[in-house]
Amino acid sequence: MDNLAEIISQNETRLRSEWIRTMSSAVERADLISKAELDEQCASILQAIAEGVKAGGAGSISGAGWTTARELLSSISASRARQGFSPSDVATFVLSLKQPLFIVIRENLGREQDRLFETIWSATKLLDSLALFTTDAYIATREELIVRQQQELLELSTPVVKLWDGILALPIIGTLDSARTQVVMESLLQTVVATNSKFAIIDITGVPTVDTLVAQHLLKTITAARLMGAECIISGVRPQIAQTIVHLGINLEDVVTKAKLADAFALALQRSGRAVVRTTAGPTSALAGLLKKQED
Amino acid sequence: MERIPVLRMGSLLLITIQVDMHDKLALQLQDDVTERISEWGSTGVLIDISSLEIVDSFIGRMLANIAAMSRVLGAETVVVGMQPAVAITLVELGMSLPGVRTALSVEAGMELLYGALKTGTENERLEA
Secondary structure, X not given: OHHHHHHHHHOXXXXXXXXXXXXXXXXXXXXXXXXXXXXXXXXXXXXXHHHHHHHHOOOOOOOHHHHHHXXXXXXXXXXXXXXXXXXXXXXXXXXXXXXXXXXXXXXXXOOOHHHHHHHHHHHXXXXXXXXXXXXXXXXXXXXXXXXXXXXXXXXXXXXXEEEEOOEEEEXXXXXXXXXXXXXXXXXXXXXXXXXXXXXXXXXXEEOOOOOHHXXXXXXXXXXXXXXXXXXXXXXOOOHHHHHHHHHHOOOOOOOEEOOOHHHHHHHHHHHOOOOOOOOOOOHHHHHHHHHHHHHO | XXXXXXXXXOOEEEEEOOOOOOHHHHHHHHHHHHHHHHHHOOXXXXXXXXXXXXXXXXXXXXXXXXXXHXXXXXXXXXXXXXXXXXXXXXXXXXXXXXXXXXXXOHHHXXXXXXXXXXXXXXXXXXXX
């Protein structure tokens, strides 16, 4: 085992240059990372590996002696996950150290076959586990990213907006599943209470498909709002969705549905005893007036 | 014994539930409401549940029952001020209270009841 550590620290400079050469022939990502940065990373990892082999042995990388190497690798793979490297790029980063390392080991122990084999075996085991560790760290970072994006999406996609005094609109974007319906329902009902709104327009223009489950979720929300004394109107029903609803036999007869948000808003205004009136003459009537003047 | 007060306001009954409902209280209220409607000849019942934070299926059914009984006795029922959590619970329990009218506030409920009474009397007048 000591051999491996010795070999690595003795040949560090050569290993590093060979490593970078092998790596760049396998994956060329000069667009994502600069040569100087790569050189620096390689140097610090080689140092950490040499230290790890010396302190913790090459058998397992979970020991305390490998802490530096592990931290270094996980921070590098995390930054690469964010930079847009593919998983195989990240794994190849460590695995491409194999060839230069084996060459160096052979040069050092070429005459002693047994020791040569033993050292190569422990080196390959070590590099494999380091590569696996790197991939794991890469995937963990990706997972974190996905979870965070999901949460952000959930928060972003359920705004309740006030259109008028007593009229709310809830534009739903994306598929409605149980978790989202819960969020949508709660935020709608809270806002109904807070703004004392009699009408709520649920706009489903951004909902890609409406199946029986989505319809059930919608009906639940509407029933809850009705129990509180607010009336719901569904708007943004696309022709395709109207067809699907009828084909699936979903009963939306107790619910007012409109094709456009504007139609639903007009209905809500009308039901609350309001009307929108034009205060200035429109362009056509203005033109007519002008023509009349000229005739005179 | 603890009781939920039933107040008379002209031709309406006003009930404000301000304590946690338990089954006995609910049954007592059911008795009181039907009793008062027939005694005073009320034509509308307004139940304010804005302070009610916990419901179960029994309380939900009691609300539906009171509405149905009042209708039999010739009075409209409006439930007002239901909390979001209560509404969600009732929907999850599968109780949509189909025969019950609802309103956001006592004020809106009153308006609804007076509106219903007015059209009712107009219809009667037209029929007469």
